[in-house]
Amino acid sequence: METIRELLLPALAGGRRGRAVEAALREAIRSGRLATGTRLPSSRDLARQLGVARGTVTALYEQLTAEGYLLSKHGSGTRVAPFDRAGPALRAATAKAPDWEFDLRPGLPALSAFPRTEWLGAEREALNATPDTGLGYPDPTGHPALRAELAAYLGRVRALPAGPDDIVITSGAAEALSLLADALPGQRIAVEDPSHPGQAALLHGHGLEPVGIPVDDMGIDVDALAASGCSVVLVTAAHQFPLGVALHPERRRNLLAWAAETGGLVLEDDYDAEHRYDRPALGAMRALAPEHVAYIGSVSKVLAPALRIGWLLPPRRLRDAVARAKEMHDLGCPPLPQAALAHLIATGGYDRHLRRTRRLYRARRDALIDALARQLPQWRPVGIAAGLHLVVRLPDGTDDLRLQENLAVAGVRAPALSTYSHAASGYPGLVLGYAALAPDRLRAAVARIASIDPRGAG
Numbered sequence: 101m102e103t104i105r106e107l108l109l110p111a112l113a114g115g116r117r118g119r120a121v122e123a124a125l126r127e128a129i130r131s132g133r134l135a136t137g138t139r140l141p142s143s144r145d146l147a148r149q150l151g152v153a154r155g156t157v158t159a160l161y162e163q164l165t166a167e168g169y170l171l172s173k174h175g176s177g178t179r180v181a182p183f184d185r186a187g188p189a190l191r192a193a194t195a196k197a198p199d200w201e202f203d204l205r206p207g208l209p210a211l212s213a214f215p216r217t218e219w220l221g222a223e224r225e226a227l228n229a230t231p232d233t234g235l236g237y238p239d240p241t242g243h244p245a246l247r248a249e250l251a252a253y254l255g256r257v258r259a260l261p262a263g264p265d266d267i268v269i270t271s272g273a274a275e276a277l278s279l280l281a282d283a284l285p286g287q288r289i290a291v292e293d294p295s296h297p298g299q300a301a302l303l304h305g306h307g308l309e310p311v312g313i314p315v316d317d318m319g320i321d322v323d324a325l326a327a328s329g330c331s332v333v334l335v336t337a338a339h340q341f342p343l344g345v346a347l348h349p350e351r352r353r354n355l356l357a358w359a360a361e362t363g364g365l366v367l368e369d370d371y372d373a374e375h376r377y378d379r380p381a382l383g384a385m386r387a388l389a390p391e392h393v394a395y396i397g398s399v400s401k402v403l404a405p406a407l408r409i410g411w412l413l414p415p416r417r418l419r420d421a422v423a424r425a426k427e428m429h430d431l432g433c434p435p436l437p438q439a440a441l442a443h444l445i446a447t448g449g450y451d452r453h454l455r456r457t458r459r460l461y462r463a464r465r466d467a468l469i470d471a472l473a474r475q476l477p478q479w480r481p482v483g484i485a486a487g488l489h490l491v492v493r494l495p496d497g498t499d500d501l502r503l504q505e506n507l508a509v510a511g512v513r514a515p516a517l518s519t520y521s522h523a524a525s526g527y528p529g530l531v532l533g534y535a536a537l538a539p540d541r542l543r544a545a546v547a548r549i550a551s552i553d554p555r556g557a558g
């Protein structure tokens with residue numbers, strides 16, 4: 101195995117040494133040449149080995165930590181984070197993993213509950229209703245019928261007044277974020293800490309610099325955001341990913357006041373707002389300040405990520421730039437699946453599916469919480485009122501990465517909370533997705549987890 105110095109030295113040959121070393125380290129992690137868990141030298145030590153300024157190494161460690169490639173923990177230095185080599189982490193939950201007996205990664209709805217019959221019917225209707233002219237190049241901002249249905253749906257379900265022209269249809273929430281990034285070039289952008297590492301990686305890939313802002317049990321720390329100097333922030337306000345907290349009303353007010361006072365922009369990723377069980381619906385923030393909030397939604401958690409359908413409501417001042425960026429990307433999303441989705445929404449099939457799956461997910465969540473209470477009473481589930489996953493808070497001092505590795509050996513895929521952290525200042529935990537497993541499988545998974553020697557996690 102090469103040493104880190106040997107891996108990185110070739111990058112020092114040209115100019116822009118800091119950037120080149122950063123890219124070489126990122127590539128070494130992506131390609132697996134640096135294995136998960138590898139401990140990196142201290143910044144002082146690596147700077148000495150490479151003959152660069154210590155600040156250069158500190159900056160690149162910070163950057164790769166923000167992107168989710170590295171984990172920095174007080175007291176235990178910097179290590180290579182668990183990384184899904186199949187692709188950027190936004191896709192982390194998609195792959196079927198035959199080696200995992202229990203796959204509890206968050207991010208997927210119950211794919212076995214996909215309404216195949218209704219969707220087939222909707223596709224047939226959509227094709228029948230599409231004239232030959234509708235098979236030419238589409239409206240790059242999205243099928244007018246879907247934009248109209250979504251405008252009504254968002255008003256009804258998310259208390260979000262919107263017209264069809266406010267909406268741009270995208271290839272999932274991921275493309276919505278890419279379009280915004282392209283419309284906001286070269287900025288530092290605040291992201292929640294913890295948050296989805298794939299989002300930071302995506303933003304970075306589009307030339308933005310993600311900056312982690314701490315989240316506590318009221319949501320993102322707005323004072324820390326204001327102090328960061330960033331003018332754009334990405335938040336999961338209705339259901340923070342991964343901690344599951346809803347942004348406290350006072351924080352919402354403060355966040356919108358921050359945006360109004362500074363001319364800042366809030367990107368509201370409303371990725372799974374429809375799934376809630378024990379609390380009333382929280383309206384979308386965008387409704388309160390449409391000029392300061394870009395709203396992002398998706399069918400990925402309701403129907404299936406494979407459809408790749410999402411939507412973006414940019415502030416009016418960014419609409420033309422976003423529409424142009426969308427046209428440049430791909431000339432528009434495929435219109436037939438959009439027409440099928442419009443049909444499904446218009447005929448009540450989308451709502452029916454949501455009612456069915458909400459019952460299903462609630463039963464699965466309850467089974468998981470019950471099994472945890474019985475078998476692992478010292479582990480505290482948090483963020484349980486909504487969503488498709490929960491977080492278990494582990495006793496202080498637990499090394500959640502080590503636990504994740506021990507669970508992997510036992511056939512359980514359960515990501516450590518610290519793999520979502522930027523600065524790793526929060527508590528140790530596991531992020532457990534429950535939507536895709538039936539209650540008896542969840543009970544068996546918890547029994548397997550409980551069979552791991554807890555001292556192995558300390």
Ligand SMILES: Cc1ncc(COP(=O)(O)O)c(C=O)c1O
Binds near residue numbers: 272274296341398
């Ligand atoms: C918080 C969050 N937002 C957005 C997405 C991406 O959604 P889409 O499939 O619509 O691109 C994910 C995917 O896992 C996610 O976890």
